Amino acid sequence: MSELSDLAMARQGDTAAFERLVTPHEGMVWRVCWQLMSQTEDAQDAMQETMLRAWRSLGGYRGEASFSTWLYRVAVSCCLDALRRRKPQQQRESVEELSERGFDVPDGGPGPQEALEKGEQKEALRRAMKQLPEEQRVPLVLFAVEGRPYEEIASYTGVSVGTVKSRISRGREKLKEILRAGGNFSAPAASNKVKGGQRA
Numbered sequence: 001m002s003e004l005s006d007l008a009m010a011r012q013g014d015t016a017a018f019e020r021l022v023t024p025h026e027g028m029v030w031r032v033c034w035q036l037m038s039q040t041e042d043a044q045d046a047m048q049e050t051m052l053r054a055w056r057s058l059g060g061y062r063g064e065a066s067f068s069t070w071l072y073r074v075a076v077s078c079c080l081d082a083l084r085r086r087k088p089q090q091q092r093e094s095v096e097e098l099s100e101r102g103f104d105v106p107d108g109g110p111g112p113q114e115a116l117e118k119g120e121q122k123e124a125l126r127r128a129m130k131q132l133p134e135e136q137r138v139p140l141v142l143f144a145v146e147g148r149p150y151e152e153i154a155s156y157t158g159v160s161v162g163t164v165k166s167r168i169s170r171g172r173e174k175l176k177e178i179l180r181a182g183g184n185f186s187a188p189a190a191s192n193k194v195k196g197g198q199r200a
Helices: 003-011 017-039 040-056 069-087 096-102 110-130 134-145 150-157 163-179 188-195
Strands: none
Touching: 003 017, 003 188, 017 069, 017 096, 017 134, 040 069, 069 134, 069 150, 096 134, 110 163, 134 150, 134 163
16 A cells, blocks of 8 residues: 555554554654663653654644654654653663664674774764753754754754754764763764764
8 A cells, every 4th residue: 555545544543554654664763762862761652652643643744744754753852842851860771781672783894893993982972972961962963863954953942043053063062072081082083973964
């Protein structure tokens, strides 16, 4: 069946059609939730909430954007709502626990030592990102990791484009400080790790 027919059936309450509709996008939804929430349990909760909210608000989807774009926005909205509600938590999952759950799969190609160093740098960057204040981490993730434009981030977060740019800039500088303090990267290398997204 086509996406349009599944969409029509899902709007009439067909849960099987809804499942067919969202299944191709589950990986994207999980990535967004995990990146923004930074903890696996919170990301799982946010993903469940995304699917529930998408099901309940499917009637509001008018097709102005692709279904995947609409679902992406629902996921970001759920994560931001959860971040506003939650209190800072001190306990974080260890690298071993994340690895056991199947995340951070080693890249193919490099030898064991190179893969280990690359994995350590990746994990150092992830830990450093978690230390950023949410007002800096969220726009930085959306910009550098997800590649979203400033205007879109501004609409998600409810602040001006200028504020988004400022928070991304401050987030990058803070991230470089954290990475340098941990001895993980040189200043230029740290900067290169968070360059993604659009150019100013």
